[in-house]
Amino acid sequence: MQTKIIIHGGFFSESSTSAEVKKLKQDALQRIATNAYNYLQAHTATETVVYAVELLENDALFNAGLGSQIQSDGKIRMSASIMDGETQKFSGVINIQNIQNPIQVAQKLLSYDDRVLGGEGANEFATANNFPAYNVELPQRRTEYLQKLKSKGLGTVGCVALDASGKLAAATSTGGKGFEMVGRISDSATIAGNYANAHCGVSCTGVGEDIVSGAVAAKIVIRVTDGFTIKDAFQKTFAELTPYDGFAGAIGIDAHGNIYNQDSHPSMVYASFDGTAMQVFN
Numbered sequence: 001m002q003t004k005i006i007i008h009g010g011f012f013s014e015s016s017t018s019a020e021v022k023k024l025k026q027d028a029l030q031r032i033a034t035n036a037y038n039y040l041q042a043h044t045a046t047e048t049v050v051y052a053v054e055l056l057e058n059d060a061l062f063n064a065g066l067g068s069q070i071q072s073d074g075k076i077r078m079s080a081s082i083m084d085g086e087t088q089k090f091s092g093v094i095n096i097q098n099i100q101n102p103i104q105v106a107q108k109l110l111s112y113d114d115r116v117l118g119g120e121g122a123n124e125f126a127t128a129n130n131f132p133a134y135n136v137e138l139p140q141r142r143t144e145y146l147q148k149l150k151s152k153g154l155g156t157v158g159c160v161a162l163d164a165s166g167k168l169a170a171a172t173s174t175g176g177k178g179f180e181m182v183g184r185i186s187d188s189a190t191i192a193g194n195y196a197n198a199h200c201g202v203s204c205t206g207v208g209e210d211i212v213s214g215a216v217a218a219k220i221v222i223r224v225t226d227g228f229t230i231k232d233a234f235q236k237t238f239a240e241l242t243p244y245d246g247f248a249g250a251i252g253i254d255a256h257g258n259i260y261n262q263d264s265h266p267s268m269v270y271a272s273f274d275g276t277a278m279q280v281f282n
């Protein structure tokens with residue numbers, strides 16, 4: 001099977017739409033897509049999506065892990081999830097704090113019966129499993145917070161991979177919308193924001209409430225499962241966002257290796273790689 005990978009770095013935030021930052025993000029995505037593609041040659045799709053999302057979380061340019069947005073009470077709470085397309089297992093953490101790589105905690109939960117943990121429980125699980133405390137706050141985010149810049153600070157990260165044995169997986173990680181109410185649940189650790197099965201995998205970014213209303217990732221994957229082409233599945237699902245001007249972007253790969261991405265508003269940043277052709281877009 002020809003291995004394939006696609007990653008996204010969310011939408012540009014208003015505070016970072018300069019040409020310089022755009023170029024930095026595109027370069028970072030290209031580097032991470034290449035790195036994750038190489039990793040995919042000797043690892044499963046599930047291992048690879050976690051690896052790619054970790055690299056994205058560690059890059060301060062993106063709103064996940066280091067560099068996450070600050071919520072209305074001044075704290076950072078992050079969400080991340082993973083779905084193994086073969087086993088159909090979904091696991092995730094919602095509103096976890098002070099962790100370098102929320103996606104690693106989500107991965108750890110894959111082998112448990114209770115696979116989605118929120119808030120305090122997610123942090124207790126992380127501590128019990130020796131994930132060290134880590135401050136993910138950047139001075140720039142604090143400045144934005146203090147200035148109450150209610151910018152569209154969207155910038156979740158995600159990855160979908162198809163491995164050499166034809167298995168698909170998807171992973172998504174976010175620092176959230178920024179300035180959200182305490183207790184708000186992002187789409188990123190729900191099946192609306194991250195979903196995969198044997199036929200297709202999808203990771204989303206955008207306004208979580210719109211993505212949940214549109215059940216975006218799950219709907220695209222199910223449509224492909226029921227016989228839609230990946231393109232038609234994306235297009236129909238995105239058309240269903242238009243009545244309420246839903247703000248979303250998504251990346252996906254089907255079991256045949258077809259890669260697709262779409263956004264409702266400009267511009268989600270993403271990169272895909274199949275070993276020869278690198279595509280980097282915003």
Ligand code: ASP
Pocket residue numbers: 010011063153154155156174175176177185186187188204205206207208209211
């Ligand atoms: N979907 C994320 C959320 O609503 C934000 C984003 O994609 O940037 O929490």
